[in-house]
Structure formats: C-alpha cells, structure tokens
Amino acid sequence: MHDVARSAGVSLKTVSRVINAEPSVADATAARVHEAIGELGFRRNDIARSLRQGSTSATLGLVIEDVTNPFYSAVAQAVESAARERGYLLIIGSCEEDAERERELILALLRRRVDALLLVPAGSPRDQSWLTRELGPSTPIVFVDRPPHGIEADCVLVDNVGGARAAVEHLLGFGHRRIAYVGDPLEMFTAEARFSGYCDALNGAGIAIDSRLVHTASNDVAGSVVSVRELLALTDPPTAIFSGNNRHTVGALRALRGREETIAVVGFDDFELADLLAMPTTVIRHDATRIGAAAAALAFSRLDAADAPPQRVVIETELVPRGSGEVRPRT
Amino acid sequence: MHDVARSAGVSLKTVSRVINAEPSVADATAARVHEAIGELGFRRNDIARSLRQGSTSATLGLVIEDVTNPFYSAVAQAVESAARERGYLLIIGSCEEDAERERELILALLRRRVDALLLVPAGSPRDQSWLTRELGPSTPIVFVDRPPHGIEADCVLVDNVGGARAAVEHLLGFGHRRIAYVGDPLEMFTAEARFSGYCDALNGAGIAIDSRLVHTASNDVAGSVVSVRELLALTDPPTAIFSGNNRHTVGALRALRGREETIAVVGFDDFELADLLAMPTTVIRHDATRIGAAAAALAFSRLDAADAPPQRVVIETELVPRGSGEVRPRT
DNA sequence: TTGTAGGCGTTATCAA
DNA sequence: TTGATAACGCCTACAA
Numbered sequence: 179m180h181d182v183a184r185s186a187g188v189s190l191k192t193v194s195r196v197i198n199a200e201p202s203v204a205d206a207t208a209a210r211v212h213e214a215i216g217e218l219g220f221r222r223n224d225i226a227r228s229l230r231q232g233s234t235s236a237t238l239g240l241v242i243e244d245v246t247n248p249f250y251s252a253v254a255q256a257v258e259s260a261a262r263e264r265g266y267l268l269i270i271g272s273c274e275e276d277a278e279r280e281r282e283l284i285l286a287l288l289r290r291r292v293d294a295l296l297l298v299p300a301g302s303p304r305d306q307s308w309l310t311r312e313l314g315p316s317t318p319i320v321f322v323d324r325p326p327h328g329i330e331a332d333c334v335l336v337d338n339v340g341g342a343r344a345a346v347e348h349l350l351g352f353g354h355r356r357i358a359y360v361g362d363p364l365e366m367f368t369a370e371a372r373f374s375g376y377c378d379a380l381n382g383a384g385i386a387i388d389s390r391l392v393h394t395a396s397n398d399v400a401g402s403v404v405s406v407r408e409l410l411a412l413t414d415p416p417t418a419i420f421s422g423n424n425r426h427t428v429g430a431l432r433a434l435r436g437r438e439e440t441i442a443v444v445g446f447d448d449f450e451l452a453d454l455l456a457m458p459t460t461v462i463r464h465d466a467t468r469i470g471a472a473a474a475a476l477a478f479s480r481l482d483a484a485d486a487p488p489q490r491v492v493i494e495t496e497l498v499p500r501g502s503g504e505v506r507p508r509t
Numbered sequence: 510m511h512d513v514a515r516s517a518g519v520s521l522k523t524v525s526r527v528i529n530a531e532p533s534v535a536d537a538t539a540a541r542v543h544e545a546i547g548e549l550g551f552r553r554n555d556i557a558r559s560l561r562q563g564s565t566s567a568t569l570g571l572v573i574e575d576v577t578n579p580f581y582s583a584v585a586q587a588v589e590s591a592a593r594e595r596g597y598l599l600i601i602g603s604c605e606e607d608a609e610r611e612r613e614l615i616l617a618l619l620r621r622r623v624d625a626l627l628l629v630p631a632g633s634p635r636d637q638s639w640l641t642r643e644l645g646p647s648t649p650i651v652f653v654d655r656p657p658h659g660i661e662a663d664c665v666l667v668d669n670v671g672g673a674r675a676a677v678e679h680l681l682g683f684g685h686r687r688i689a690y691v692g693d694p695l696e697m698f699t700a701e702a703r704f705s706g707y708c709d710a711l712n713g714a715g716i717a718i719d720s721r722l723v724h725t726a727s728n729d730v731a732g733s734v735v736s737v738r739e740l741l742a743l744t745d746p747p748t749a750i751f752s753g754n755n756r757h758t759v760g761a762l763r764a765l766r767g768r769e770e771t772i773a774v775v776g777f778d779d780f781e782l783a784d785l786l787a788m789p790t791t792v793i794r795h796d797a798t799r800i801g802a803a804a805a806a807l808a809f810s811r812l813d814a815a816d817a818p819p820q821r822v823v824i825e826t827e828l829v830p831r832g833s834g835e836v837r838p839r840t
Numbered sequence: 841t842t843g844t845a846g847g848c849g850t851t852a853t854c855a856a
Numbered sequence: 857t858t859g860a861t862a863a864c865g866c867c868t869a870c871a872a
Contacts (some may be wrong), residue, residue, distance in 0.1 A: 179746055194867065200689055202841060209849045223621040225566065225867035229537040229848045233867085235556060237621075239598075240664075255575065258603055262823045267617060269568075270601050286598060309826075311550055431785055450637065454762055455531055458786045465859060510849060520859045525851060533857060557849035560864045564851085843872075849864100856859075 197222050208356040228291070236266045238477065239287035240296045241280060241324075243397075244272045249424060249447055249466050250298070253322060256470025257296060264291070264478060275300050275397065281308075288312060294378050294477040295319040299326070301366035318480035320473045324367040325490070332476040334491045339448075340369050341495030342375025343382075343442040345420050348460070348497055350383050353506050354418040354442060358391040360405050360430055361422020369394065371420050372446055381451040391416050395426070402429025410439070417507035418442035424449045428484075431457060444503040454502050460503025464495045516545040526554050545692050559622070559740050567810065570618035571601045571627045572611060573653075574704060574728075580755060580778055580797050581629070587801025588627060591649050595809060597624070606631050606728065612639075619643060625648040625808040630657070632697035649811035651804045655698040656821070663807040665800050666821045669777075672793040672826030673706025675714075676751050676775040679791070679828055681714050684837050685749040685773060689722040691761055692777075700725065703753050703777055726757070732818025733760025741770070746836035749773035755780045762788060775834040784831050787829020795826045 183193045188207060195203050196211040203211075214220070224277055232503065238261050242250040258268045269287060273280035277300040287295060297319055306321075313319055316395030319326075321333035349357050359376050362369035377387055393409060395401030402421065409416055419441060421427040423502040427445030434441055434457070445452075448463035472491045480486075497503075514524045519538060526534045526541040534542075545551075559566040569592050573581040589599045600618060604611035608631040611768055618626060628650060630637055637652075638659030644650055650657075652664035680688050690707050693700035724740060726732030733752065737760065740747055750772060752758040758776030765788070767774055776783075779794035803822045811817075828834075 190866085191843060191868095195842090198867090204841060207841080219642060221616075221643070221645075223622060223865055224617075224621055225622050226560055226848090229557055229560060229850095229865080230867055231848055233848085239703060245576060245582045245589070246579070248577070248579070248582075251576045251579075254601070255577045255603065258601065262602075267600050267602065267621070269598050270589065271593075271598065272586065284554075286555075289553055290598070291556050305596075312552070314550060314552075324638070354868075385681065393597045428782065430784075431782075435785060449782075450854090451759065451782050451786065454759075454766060454787060455785050456789075458787075493705070521849090522859060523850095523857090526858090529851085538857080554849050557864090558851075560849080560866095561851055562864055564864085653854080727870060841872105844870085846867105846869090848866090848868105851864085853861085854859100855861100856857105 179220065181218055182211065182214045182220045185218060186210040186428040225481075234293045236264075237269060237289045237290070237292045238266050238294055238296065238474070239269050239271070239290075239292035239372055241271045241273055241282075241283050241287070242298045243275055243300075245270065247425070248449060252466035253298075253470035253473070257468040257474045260474030260478070273300060277303060284309070284314065290316065292317070292482055296322055296473050296477060298322045299324050299492075301362065301369075303465045304365065304367065316484075318477055318484070320476045320480070322469060322473045327466045330488045332489045332491075333479060334493065336368070336464045336469070336477065337495050338371035339375040339378065341446060341464065341497075342372040342420065343379045344375075344495065344497050345446065345462050345503070346379035347382070348374050348499070348503055349418045349420065349442055349444055350379060352418075352442065352504060355385060355507070356388070356391060356414065356416040357418045357420055358393065358409050358416035359420055359422065360393045360395070360402050360409070360426050362397050362426070363394045369422055374421055395429075396422070397425050399425055399429040399432065402426040403433045406430045406433035410437070410441075415439075416441065418444070418505075421445040421448050427459065427461070431455065431459065440505050440508070442503055442507075444497075448498060457502045459502035461498050462495045463498045464493050469493055477504050510551065512549055513542065513545045517541040518548060529792065536628050538620040549672075554816050565624050566622045567597050568621070568623045569597050569625055569627065569805070570615075570621075570623035571599055572604055572614050572618070573601070573629045574606055574631075575603045578756070578781060579780060584629075584801035584804070587758050587798040588805045591802055591809070592807030604631060615640070616643065618745065619648065621818045624649070625812055627808060629652055629653045630655050632700075635696065635698065647815075649808055649815070651807045651811070652799065653794040653804045661819045663811060663820045663822075665803045665807065665824065666801070667699070667795045667824050668826050669702035670709065672777060672795065673703035675706075675826065675828050676709045676777065676793050676834075677710035678713070679751045679830070679834055680751065680773055680775055681710060683749075683835060685775065686716060686724060686838070687719070687745065687747045688749045688751055689724065689740050689747035690751055690753065691724045691726070691757050693728050693757070693800065694725045700753055708753055726760075728754070728756050730756055730760040730763065733757040734764045737761045737764035739770070741768070741772075746770075747772070749775070749836075751835075754778050758790065758792070762786065762790065763836050769832035770840070771836050773836040773838075775833055777827075781830060783829075788833045789831035791831045792829050793826045794829045795824050800824055
C-alpha cells in the first residue's frame with residue numbers, strides 16, 4: 179500500500195479511500211491509484227483490516243465430527259451458503275468425536291477471532307461449561323444437532339424423540355413386537371433421545387424393553403454390522419430393527435445383505451440411494467440443509483443483536499416409507 | 510495483553526514471551542503472568558500475530574464445487590487432516606461450477622492471506638491465467654482433479670483416460686458393442702479425458718463412435734436421468750452404459766430402476782452403498798482421500814521450498830466388479 | 841479533496 | 857532476565 183501510494187504520488191489514506199471505493203476522491207487521482215495498484219499487483223490485506231477494533235473477521239467457524247458424513251456435509255454446505263450471502267467465509271474443522279481435538283480446534287478458531295462458532299459438540303463428556311470462559315461475551319456460539327450443557331447458547335436440534343417414536347410405531351403397526359435398537363451409545367444426546375422415543379413407542383404398545391435387543395456401538399458402520407449379526411444370532415431374534423442414524427442404518431443393511439430372513443428396518447436420517455437399494459429403506463427424514471441454515475441464521479441474529487434469551491430451534495421429522503419398514507414379521 | 514502486562518507488573522514483551530513459551534523468562538515472572546492471563550481471560554490474537562511480515566496465517570484455502578458431493582467431501586477431509594497435522598486451519602468455499610463465484614472466493618481467500626490455495630477449477634472457461642497476477646510469487650496453488658490452464662502449478666489428477674478405457678474394455682469383454690457414454694459436457698477436463706478413454710477402447714475393438722450414444726448433461730442427477738431415458742427410447746438402444754462420474758451413475762441407476770431391460774452399467778467414481786444396491790454397481794474406483802492428501806502435501810512442500818518445477822501427481826484407478834458391469838447383452 | 845497522527849494486538853530488535 | 861520502541865497493513869478521526 180505504501181508502494182502504491184508512492185507510485186501514485188498520493189498518501190496512504192487516499193489509496194485506502196480508492197480501495198474501499200469511498201466517494202470523496204477525484205477521478206483523476208483514483209485513476210492514478212488504480213493504475214499503480216494494477217502495476218504493483220497490490221491486494222488489500224483483510225487480516226490487517228480486521229485488526230481494527232470493532233471490526234469483524236467476517237469468518238465463521240464450524241466444528242463438526244467429520245465432513246465425510248453426508249449429514250454433516252449437508253449442514254456444512256448450508257452454513258457456508260448462508261455465510262457467503264453475508265460475505266463471510268467459513269473455517270471448517272473436524273473433531274471426530276474427540277473432545278480434546280474439539281477443544282483445540284475451538285481455541286484455534288477463537289484465537290483467529292472468528293465472529294461466531296457453530297459446534298456439533300462431541301458426545302462425551304457432555305459438558306461445555308468451559309466454553310463460557312473461553313468465548314467471552316462477544317463470540318456467539320450455536321450448538322448444532324446436540325444441545326449445550328453447562329452453558330447457555332442457541333441451538334438447533336432435530337425432533338429426535340418424535341422421529342424415533344414414529345419409526346417404532348410404524349413398525350408396531352406392521353405387527354412387529356420384537357424390535358431392536360441399534361445406535362450410538364446412550365450417553366450421546368441424540369442416541370439417548372432416539373432411544374427414549376423407541377421406549378415410548380414400545381411402552382405405549384405395552385411392550386417391555388428387552389435389553390438383549392438394545393445394541394449400542396460406536397458411530398461407525400463396522401460396529402453396527404457386528405451388532406446386527408449378534409442380534410440375528412439370538413435364539414429369539416428381532417423381527418425388526420430401528421437404527422439410530424445413517425451410519426448404523428448402513429451397517430444394518432450391510433449385515434442383512436444376502437440373508438434369507440427378511441427383517442424390517444427403519445433408520446433415522448435419510449440418505450441418498452436409500453430408494454435404490456436392494457432393500458429400499460424406510461427412514462426418518464429431516465432436512466440437514468435446514469439445520470445448517472437455521473444454525474447460521476441464529477449465529478447472525480446473535481451477531482446483530484446480542485441480548486436475547488437463548489433460542490432453541492427444533493427441526494421436525496418425517497417418515498418416508500420405502501419398503502424395508504413395511505415388512506410384516508414372519509409368522 | 511496490555512491489561513495482562515499491567516496486572517502482572519511486567520512489559521508487553523514479557524507477556525509475549527510467556528504466551529509463546531520462550532525460554533528466557535524467570536519462573537516467578539512467568540507464574541505471575543499466567544495468573545493474570547487466567548484472571549483476565551486473555552487469549553492470544555492470531556490475526557494480529559500473522560500481521561508481522563514473514564509470518565504465516567497458518568491457513569489453507571480450499572475451493573471446490575460442493576461439499577455435498579462425496580468425492581469432494583472426502584478430498585476436503587483429507588486436506589483438513591493434513592492441514593491439522595501442521596497446525597493449519599482450512600477455509601472451505603464452494604463455487605458450484607460458477608467461474609465468477611470461484612473468482613470471488615479465491616480473491617477473498619487471497620485477501621485473507623491464506624498460505625496456499627487448493628482449487629478444483631470450474632469446468633469452463635478452462636483458463637486460469639488470471640491467477641498468475643493475483644497469486645503473486647508467494648502463494649502456491651495446487652490444482653485438484655483438473656489441471657491448470659494458462660498457469661504453471663502443481664496438480665493432482667486421476668488417471669481418467671486409463672480408468673475409462675478399462676471400464677469400457679470391461680464391457681466389451683462381456684460382449685457389448687453398443688455402449689453409451691453418459692457424463693459431463695466434454696468441455697470439462699475430466700469428461701473430455703474419460704470420453705477419450707471411452708473412444709480409445711471402442712476404437713481398439715474396431716467399433717465406431719455412435720454419436721447418438723453419447724449423452725452429456727450438466728453435472729446433476731436429474732440431467733442424466735433424462736439422458737438415460739432418451740437412450741433407452743432409441744430404436745436401437747445401448748446394451749451398456751459407461752457413466753462419467755458418481756452423479757451420472759446415480760442418475761443412470763435411477764433411470765434404470767424398475768426397468769425390465771437389464772442394461773450393464775460401469776460408473777467412474779466409487780460410492781458408498783454401491784454394493785448394496787438392487788443392481789450392485791461396478792465402478793472405477795480411485796482414492797479421493799489420497800487425492801486430498803497428495804494435494805495438501807504438494808502445497809506444503811511448495812511452502813517449504815518454493816522453487817521446483819511444477820509437479821503433476823496422477824492417482825491410479827481400479828475397476829471394482831460388483832455385478833452391474835458383468836451383464837451380457839440380451840441376444 | 842487530500843493528508844497526518846494514532847492505534848488495532850502482536851513480535852523483533854536492540855538496549856538495559 | 858527484562859523492557860522500550862518500532863514495525864506489520866490498514867482504518868478512523870481530525871486537520872488542512
């Protein structure tokens with residue numbers, strides 16, 4: 179900028195004015211400055227720019243588990259798209275359910291003074307009270323898919339209980355009585371909520387929870403393949419499976435592939451190709467794009483007006499019957 | 510920092526030393542400073558830090574088409590993971606094949622002084638010569654999945670020609686003679702290369718290209734559904750389809766669903782669940798994770814040692830037979 | 841319309 | 857071992 183000023187024979191401030199298209203610059207001066215900018219290949223430094231107090235970095239931070247999971251990538255896409263509309267950029271970090279990594283990522287983002295943080299908190303420990311200290315009063319945080327614990331903050335959740343209940347009631351409606359739960363460990367918020375919906379539905383039908391039918395596995399496909407195999411090996415195996423998220427659904431389908439037995443499956447989370455599978459899969463759908471968009475909207479409205487009670491947005495779910503959930507038990 | 514210094518009764522520089530764990534600080538002083546930091550909730554400002562000349566922003570910029578596409582999300586994940594290993598953060602932007610958006614994104618990233626840029630350039634116009642000016646001598650760029658045009662730069666590509674040829678030769682081996690191409694418009698680099706592999710294979714078998722069997726559609730699922738329907742409606746329809754990427758493969762499968770005719774399909778790009786589909790899908794697999802990792806490695810090695818001839822890394826492909834590609838034509 | 845001075849939060853240099 | 861001072865690149869406030 180210094181060089182530009184000298185080359186154009188003006189002061190720094192004038193260059194600044196030209197860069198930012200401020201009105202009060204003589205056309206001739208502006209032209210000279212532009213020329214110098216072109217020659218010198220000058221480019222404004224937004225880092226220096228954002229250093230001024232009261233100014234923003236125009237950056238959002240998003241911390242998720244893993245971009246590879248289609249649910250999170252849809253969320254990320256929606257957040258990025260909302261960010262772009264406001265001229266913001268998005269820094270994405272994956273923490274892979276590792277609380278320590280999550281913490282480091284968040285601190286790194288805060289050191290960079292992101293204007294707001296969107297977080298899918300690791301499943302455990304379910305306590306983010308430490309964030310209160312770190313965030314300070316000026317950095318809003320929005321919790322995505324899992325609620326805050328030990329800190330007051332906006333969040334966007336899915337109607338986990340309702341969705342799970344609908345899934346299990348659907349299976350009950352087709353005559354199933356032995357319905358398994360395959361999902362994340364229950365200390366995870368979404369798992370707990372979905373399991374609770376599962377229990378609600380069974381209890382509503384006067385069916386006791388059979389703990390042998392409840393399998394939790396870490397959130398990976400391989401784990402639930404094993405779970406489902408174990409379920410099938412029971413002397414009195416389930417006739418239906420409710421799977422707790424898209425990873426577990428894929429695991430279940432993988433375990434069931436090529437099996438003689440037809441076992442009903444309803445999965446939480448929709449996924450591409452669910453309708454083209456050998457067993458077109460009935461799912462509880464919810465709109466990941468809406469989740470991301472809502473989270474971004476909360477972040478921005480918090481930036482626009484800091485003081486308002488924390489908001490909690492709940493995205494509803496919808497059962498999409500495709501075949502796998504409409505199988506009656508063998509009689 | 511000022512406040513910390515005052516509260517601890519030391520100078521700014523000493524606080525700086527403590528923050529950065531520089532050796533030459535008396536333990537007692539360091540303790541006082543740490544205490545002040547804790548009380549005041551001070552956090553280093555990495556933005557200000559990176560302002561110093563010669564210092565880095567420890568940030569990589571990645572511009573892709575769309576995080577939602579599993580290919581790109583795998584690339585993004587790999588890049589982020591490599592970045593984290595070096596203490597770098599990753600800013601991701603999607604340009605949705607829009608050259609204007611791409612340009613804006615890149616400029617925004619450069620204004621933020623990302624240390625390096627990883628780019629999947631929009632398909633057209635196939636000319637990135639303008640980047641030479643914008644990048645300056647100090648910002649490396651790595652082209653991912655598509656090569657640079659009009660600018661010298663490192664890049665990571667897939668063996669498109671070889672993969673496509675293998676796909677079509679596979680189909681030829683099962684007796685197919687009328688093999689359709691369904692993919693991106695040929696002005697896109699990957700499409701051109703894959704189409705060229707398709708032609709190679711057919712020519713090698715003494716088969717002329719039938720332009721009625723060549724359908725290009727914009728890179729979305731709906732477009733290729735239409736294409737495939739049109740192909741099926743021909744008086745002399747193809748007995749096999751080679752689809753140019755994962756989006757087109759999904760489109761083809763979607764169009765073929767529920768059809769009586771069994772049409773062979775081999776798709777470029779592997780995708781999750783390909784093996785669980787009603788028509789388990791034969792694909793040309795290549796490792797998106799390796800692509801991302803290689804791109805990040807190129808970027809970092811360029812940061813470490815700027816002057817070396819541009820590198821071109823080619824990731825090989827592998828045909829994974831799953832059923833859809835091993836169907837013989839109806840006789 | 842243009843320029844000067846000062847500050848944003850940090851670190852390097854050099855002196856104490 | 858510590859501190860004063862001057863950058864880094866930009867913008868705001870004020871003055872010319």
